[in-house]
Amino acid sequence: MKGRTSTRARITGSLTGSFTGSPAVQRAVDRARQAARDTAARLPRSESAGPLRAGDLQQVRMTDLLTDGRVARQTRRAARRLGLARTIDDTAAWAAYGALAALLRVVDDGSRRAVVIDSVGERSTFSRWAVQAGFSPLAYDVMRPGVVGTNVEPRSVDLAVRLHPHSTSGHGVDEDLTRASWAVRRGGLICITLRLGPADEGGVAVADLRSIIARAADRGLKLVGDLDIEDGRRAQEAQRQEDGSFGLALLTFRVQHDR
Numbered sequence: 001m002k003g004r005t006s007t008r009a010r011i012t013g014s015l016t017g018s019f020t021g022s023p024a025v026q027r028a029v030d031r032a033r034q035a036a037r038d039t040a041a042r043l044p045r046s047e048s049a050g051p052l053r054a055g056d057l058q059q060v061r062m063t064d065l066l067t068d069g070r071v072a073r074q075t076r077r078a079a080r081r082l083g084l085a086r087t088i089d090d091t092a093a094w095a096a097y098g099a100l101a102a103l104l105r106v107v108d109d110g111s112r113r114a115v116v117i118d119s120v121g122e123r124s125t126f127s128r129w130a131v132q133a134g135f136s137p138l139a140y141d142v143m144r145p146g147v148v149g150t151n152v153e154p155r156s157v158d159l160a161v162r163l164h165p166h167s168t169s170g171h172g173v174d175e176d177l178t179r180a181s182w183a184v185r186r187g188g189l190i191c192i193t194l195r196l197g198p199a200d201e202g203g204v205a206v207a208d209l210r211s212i213i214a215r216a217a218d219r220g221l222k223l224v225g226d227l228d229i230e231d232g233r234r235a236q237e238a239q240r241q242e243d244g245s246f247g248l249a250l251l252t253f254r255v256q257h258d259r
Contacts, residue, residue: 052104052133056082060101063225065196065206066094067234067247085128091248095163096126098250099191102224103130106254107159107189114158117183119143120166142183143168143176157183160190164248167193170204173212177221177253184255189224196247206232209249220257 066072072090075097080086087093107114112134118127119141127137140151142160160180162168168176173194180190194212197203204212206227213223227249 052082052084054104054108057097057101057104060097061225062098062102062106062191062250062252063223063227064098064250065227065231065234065247066091066250067196067237079129084132085125087125089125089165091164092125095193095248095250096124096129098252099126099159099161099163100129100133102189102191102252103135103159104133106224108135115156117142117152117157117160119160119162119180124163124166126161126163143179145179148179148182152183154182155185158185158188160184160188162192163250164193164195167195167202167248169202170194170199170208170212171202173204174215177216178219181219181221181255181257186255186257188255190221190253190255192251192253194249194251196249204249209251213251216253220255221253222256224252224254 069090072094076087076090076093079093079097087096103114103116107116114135116130116135116137117140118124118130118137121127121139122137127139130137138152140147141162142148142152142157143162148154160183162176162180173192176192177190180192184190194209195201195203196205199205199208209227213227216223
């Protein structure tokens with residue numbers, strides 16, 4: 001609601017507002033920062049014993065539906081066990097984990113030289129994890145008009161992603177996939193997320209996903225993996241139980257044309 005300040009905003013404001021000029025308040029801020037550092041130092045360290053490998057993500061689906069928050073939380077914990085950077089967004093972790101699996105298992109040849117484009121930007125969960133895995137993702141929104149051919153050479157990209165919380169909308173997914181495909185080489189991948197939910201909130205239904213996948217196939221984009229009957233049942237059940245947005249779809253496509 002407008003006019004209501006979140007707890008986080010109130011805390012942030014108390015530390016960064018006009019009162020930070022007071023020496024007493026500044027000392028309190030310094031103590032709070034030191035306490036935060038001390039707390040972080042006491043947190044359990046990763047159990048990861050070496051660099052991230054494709055086999056570490058062997059069971060991760062590259063195309064999937066998220067309709068249960070417990071699954072997202074489990075994914076975030078799994079990422080931490082592998083030594084990946086922390087994130088407080090379970091859903092972003094779930095999406096980034098699937099895209100990272102696509103990068104390591106399908107795109108990478110072991111050299112870590114794949115050209116990766118993150119349309120969201122370098123601070124996204126996926127980009128931070130890709131850097132940790134040894135890649136150097138670039139931050140260009142290849143799904144915007146004019147970017148491919150100006151900032152990005154056509155057919156020069158191995159993987160392009162656009163992931164939660166900046167998902168592709170149901171209304172613009174066809175255009176986004178088309179523009180991304182101009183940047184990606186034949187055999188390369190495009191990973192996107194779409195919100196599952198009401199169309200007037202930018203979401204899509206399971207039936208919409210089937211139509212999107214079929215239209216993408218007509219443009220030379222083949223889905224990697226599949227959405228099975230049980231996926232659809234879970235999503236439809238969640239839709240019946242929720243009034244608003246109720247989940248996320250992760251779709252990974254392989255570019256099969258040379259246009």
